[in-house]
Amino acid sequence: MSGKRPTILAIGAAVQDVFLSHSDEFEPKPDKPLHVQVMELEMGGKADVNKIDFSTGGGATNAAVTFARQNLHAIFMGTIGHDPAGKAVLDDLDKEGVDTRFVSYSDKLNTGYSVLLLAPNGERSILTYRGASTKYLIKNFNLDDVEADWLYVSTMTGNMNVLDHIFHQARQKGIKVFFNPGKGELKQPQLLKGLLEDVDVLSLNKEEAQQIVHGETSEELVRHLLHYVGVAIVSDGPDGVVASDGQVIIKAGMYRDVKVIDRTGAGDAFGSGFLSQWALGKSLKESIIFASANSTSVVTKIGAKAGILHADTKLHDMPLTETKF
Template identity: 30%
Template sequence: MKKKITVFGSFVVDLMGRTPHLPQKGETVIGSMFQMGPGGKGFNQGVAAHKAGSDITMITKVGKDAFADVALNIMKELKMNSDYVFSAEDVQTGVALIMVDENTSQNEIVVIPGACNNIKDEEIDKAEEVIKNSEYLLTQLETNMSAIESIVDIAHKNGVKVILNTAPIQPITDDLLSKVDMVTPNEVEAEILTGIKIETEEDMRNTAKYFFDRGVKQVVITLGHRGVYIADGAIDELIPAYKVKALDTTGAGDAFNGGLIAALAEGKSLKEAAKFANGLAALSVQKLGTTMSMPWREDIDAFLKAQNK
């Protein structure tokens, strides 16, 4: 039986342009295409988990503007519950300005969180029951920290497993980490948080120890083309990435996190979940955009089956 998941986090509208190269300081570059669509780390991860077959409730916040309809329309299209998409009277829906190098698929992103950086305690209180009744809470750092702390506190007090994706990087207190079951930084975020540059497997172990010492039970570090490192005190392993030709790497980390929690909620082991998440992310980078690049479950299963032949 699939276990319930709450995904708490940001929604922003992605405004994405592709260019022959990313501009240098003061340079104007003529782009080749523009695309607008739903995004935000929280929303991307929620959609990834939903399309992978999970029973998820999404908690986020938008403004009262045309960009809010982007979120509500896609949720209706995907048959997602929008009961906990809160609305701000005086703050606009967030946006992300994304530039993608069409030759390397690397990107530069500026996020203006807008409404989802203004989530209030009373809105968290309205979602308390759905949080309590979940097996997992997945959150990130793209909303106001006060809301993150409140929702993690509710989950922790009620025995809900908390997964914290440490993006975009912000300072995190040891108190918050003590209530987190799993952290999922990428290598840059891990270095900023711990002071350890990850070059060797020993560096990975030392990074994991930093989090273990603060009460975190499982550590998952995404390492780009090198794969993903997992550790839980018993397991200590580097799982290779699947080799695919990337078209757009924007949202790859979100795809991974959505896939990871979807697999864990099905009862997969940490290693199995990491492989599943790697497959989901590998499919996502072969399409343009973030939310809309997240694959459906049948495509994930077919991809993984083909890799295992």
């Protein structure tokens, strides 16, 4: 890195997100626990919504915006369609100063597009068309002309051969890898474990970690994940996070008790927040604090990008312990 600002290449999904909210239809039922609630739409009926917000999302574009707002050189590599949603994604990235020269276009599929029905408690049900962010072609993920210090890889919807190709190139070029796999990869745990040998930092939520290794607590999960990678991070929503680099182990609580407006993008803001500091050579503790602050800010705003922190944000302390591993 030697003094120059680090370059991070974010690879993965790009979508347009449309949020519909402020509707009586999305009100949770007071007599039912949250995890069994359903959003119902009457067949043939029409439900009024009173607010609409347009934003863009997809794990990799969200991450690229964190890197850009932290004044790192951020590059996004992913596939969009020739359509207004693709233009919205590119416009947002341009506005944020993200380098988009490695974006590819699908001839057949539209840009990913999600309609998010937001309940007043911040939970949401999502109708999602993954489109061009599903069928990835190896030829669109060529790192020959890429100069980067780190790769931030979010889900490639289970295209393990494309991931293998990307990680292999990264290793050959000496680019370090941060990985936040999604459902598509977690469905193939054996292949996923095979990929982890090229991964430097692995970030998962607790349920995801339990699909790869055994463990009841986040700490057990982190300890087991360290058999595969150098740095393991397990987050558990408002219940905090455990992380270790094999030297120290950090256990952190909630950064701040906020009113959750929309939890979309929490995981992306956390992972990218972490890497934005880790890539600068900050400590595990400092990187976890910024990750927590970034994700906590994101859940207070509608959309995955609106709450992403800028470089001049003052951070405060949070409940956290650091012990020897």
